[in-house]
Amino acid sequence: EVQLVESGGGLVQPGGSLRLSCGASGFTFSSYWMHWVRQAPGKGLIWVSRLNNDGSDTSYADSVKGRFTISRDNAKNTLFLQMNSLRAEDTAVYYCARGRGMATILPVWGQGTLVSVSS
Amino acid sequence: DIVVTQSPDSLAVSLGERATINCKSSQSVFSSSYNKNYLAWYQQKLGQPPELLIYWASTRESGVPDRFSGSGSGTDFTLTISSLQAEDVAVYYCQQYYSTPPTFGQGTKVEIK
Numbered sequence: 239e240v241q242l243v244e245s246g247g248g249l250v251q252p253g254g255s256l257r258l259s260c261g262a263s264g265f266t267f268s269s270y271w272m273h274w275v276r277q278a279p280g281k282g283l284i285w286v287s288r289l290n291n292d293g294s295d296t297s298y299a300d301s302v303k304g305r306f307t308i309s310r311d312n313a314k315n316t317l318f319l320q321m322n323s324l325r326a327e328d329t330a331v332y333y334c335a336r337g338r339g340m341a342t343i344l345p346v347w348g349q350g351t352l353v354s355v356s357s
Numbered sequence: 358d359i360v361v362t363q364s365p366d367s368l369a370v371s372l373g374e375r376a377t378i379n380c381k382s383s384q385s386v387f388s389s390s391y392n393k394n395y396l397a398w399y400q401q402k403l404g405q406p407p408e409l410l411i412y413w414a415s416t417r418e419s420g421v422p423d424r425f426s427g428s429g430s431g432t433d434f435t436l437t438i439s440s441l442q443a444e445d446v447a448v449y450y451c452q453q454y455y456s457t458p459p460t461f462g463q464g465t466k467v468e469i470k
Binding site for chain 1: 409450452460
């Protein structure tokens with residue numbers, strides 16, 4: 239079964255850091271581009287970042303550029319999102335998602351992990 | 358960034374009736390090189406992650422019931438649920454992937470009348 243499982247969310251103070259992980263199983267992780275998408279409570283979906291299959295090419299939303307870093311460990315079938323200088327507006331459920339080819343078509347999603355930024 | 362706007366924000370339809378959701382992008386998402394519209398539709402039920410329904414504007418994802426269909430080209434697109442079922446209660450999002458960053462519409466909530 240194809241599966242993505244996020245972890246690492248929690249409560250953090252403004253200015254703090256958090257590292258999210260997304261464990262993949264049921265497919266050849268190293269063959270797929272991967273994405274992070276977030277959803278603030280009661281709000282819509284916002285694309286955050288993507289990483290190509292070998293980890294050599296990244297892209298970020300302007301709102302997180304310079305603060306967030308996406309990476310992957312293909313040997314451990316794991317995607318990461320390092321989040322620094324967190325702000326209240328970063329509070330959201332963070333989903334990892336598998337892409338389809340190079341297009342941001344997202345047929346596989348994890349259940350999400352909640353990040354709360356508050357003092 | 359391409360702005361994607363959905364209408365209406367919410368919709369109440371009787372069981373078995375048709376539901377129609379519109380999606381408009383601020384610029385064309387059609388590629389003449391590939392003859393494709395870079396537009397997808399997702400369904401999100403309460404407390405769950407989104408689920409891909411349609412991509413390339415009109416290609417149904419494997420396993421998606423055929424009562425769901427997508428149409429449109431350029432800047433104007435439509436998701437149609439031909440005969441609404443109770444399990445279709447959800448928020449529906451369109452998303453363009455023509456340019457980076459990919460952007461989603463604000464969502465349309467579909468309920469039973």
